[in-house]
Amino acid sequence: xxxxxxxxxxxxxxxxxxxxxxxxxxxxxxxxxxxxxxxxxxxxxxxxxxxxxxxxxxxxxxxxxxxxxxxxxxxxxxxxxxxxxxxxxxxxxxxxxxxxx
Amino acid sequence: xxxxxxxxxxxxxxxxxxxxxxxxxxxxxxxxxxxxxxxxxxxxxxxxxxxxxxxxxxxxxxxxxxxxxxxxxxxxxxxxxxxxxxxxxxxxxxxxxxxxxxxxxxxxxxxxxxxxxxxxxxxxxxxxxxxxxxxxxxxxxxxxxxxxxxxxxxxxxxxxxxxxxxxxxxxxxxxxxxxxxxxxxxxxxxxxxxxxxxxxxxxxxxxxxxxxxxxxxxxxxxxxxxxx
Numbered sequence: 001x002x003x004x005x006x007x008x009x010x011x012x013x014x015x016x017x018x019x020x021x022x023x024x025x026x027x028x029x030x031x032x033x034x035x036x037x038x039x040x041x042x043x044x045x046x047x048x049x050x051x052x053x054x055x056x057x058x059x060x061x062x063x064x065x066x067x068x069x070x071x072x073x074x075x076x077x078x079x080x081x082x083x084x085x086x087x088x089x090x091x092x093x094x095x096x097x098x099x100x101x
Numbered sequence: 102x103x104x105x106x107x108x109x110x111x112x113x114x115x116x117x118x119x120x121x122x123x124x125x126x127x128x129x130x131x132x133x134x135x136x137x138x139x140x141x142x143x144x145x146x147x148x149x150x151x152x153x154x155x156x157x158x159x160x161x162x163x164x165x166x167x168x169x170x171x172x173x174x175x176x177x178x179x180x181x182x183x184x185x186x187x188x189x190x191x192x193x194x195x196x197x198x199x200x201x202x203x204x205x206x207x208x209x210x211x212x213x214x215x216x217x218x219x220x221x222x223x224x225x226x227x228x229x230x231x232x233x234x235x236x237x238x239x240x241x242x243x244x245x246x247x248x249x250x251x252x253x254x255x256x257x258x259x260x261x262x263x264x265x266x267x268x269x270x271x272x273x274x275x276x277x278x279x280x281x282x283x284x285x286x287x288x289x290x291x292x293x294x295x296x297x298x299x300x301x302x303x304x305x306x307x308x309x310x311x312x313x314x315x316x317x318x319x320x321x322x323x324x325x326x327x328x329x
Binding site (some may be wrong): 005029031033045046051070073076077080081082083087088089091101 | 264
């Protein structure tokens with residue numbers, strides 16, 4: 001995966017993003033159900049310790065940009081039967097996101 | 102190997118319970134025994150004793166941790182919600198600077214996790230889950246309930262949130278937008294539920310009695326004046 005070291009956030013509110021469809025062997029906190037799905041950045045929420053290295057005894061440094069990303073429930077679950085306006089919010093590290101149209 | 106054998110480490114508590122050669126306690130007429138610890142409690146006690154014996158922790162630290170945990174209760178969150186319902190300036194500060202406001206209010210967020218406060222309205226219902234484990238604002242709500250950690254809730258909260266809420270007694274109008282919030286390891290979410298009708302003029306202390314733990318997770322509505 002791409003290493004993110006510079007602090008300037010690459011995305012901003014309103015950007016369309018695609019979640020990388022990868023399954024690294026180490027601990028990571030990107031659940032399977034949003035991988036390869038498109039969402040919208042709601043906001044850049046700040047720099048956070050990297051839980052992927054922290055989980056393996058590392059310091060978690062450098063801190064990485066994190067974003068709150070919104071998905072339409074109907075994009076996540078083909079059989080979603082509740083309401084088409086329902087959303088899923090999740091906070092994701094920048095290295096899991098690619099710019100999408 | 103049976104599951105029972107797998108989980109049984111063979112360790113037995115150093116107590117006076119009379120046992121047979123396989124470690125099983127058994128009764129003798131006229132002899133009363135103390136309650137027998139289960140495997141998990143026995144293991145926890147064994148680890149505690151070993152850690153103290155090896156000087157890794159001391160009993161004081163354990164007592165301190167227990168007392169810290171006993172201060173983590175849902176009434177912490179309820180106090181904040183009731184104040185936010187009563188005081189518009191506080192509500193704004195809690196929403197815009199949640200962590201600072203929580204600390205100013207005298208609560209201690211667990212291991213520096215950030216806290217985000219989300220407000221439910223007549224148009225939007227936030228409902229919190231941690232699909233990967235059990236991330237939860239323990240400083241404000243206490244330890245998470247078993248259902249919050251269950252595989253069933255963690256999967257159903259994202260695939261059929263309205264159905265889950267209806268099982269908690271909350272029937273949402275179709276035009277209310279549901280936002281399921283999947284919590285991760287760095288942030289904790291507290292939900293401000295909608296203030297119930299018929300509570301005009303109530304004090305913060307009275308309002309706090311309506312604010313349930315489940316309403317601050319976002320799966321249920323707070324109590325109504327007739328249901329306290």
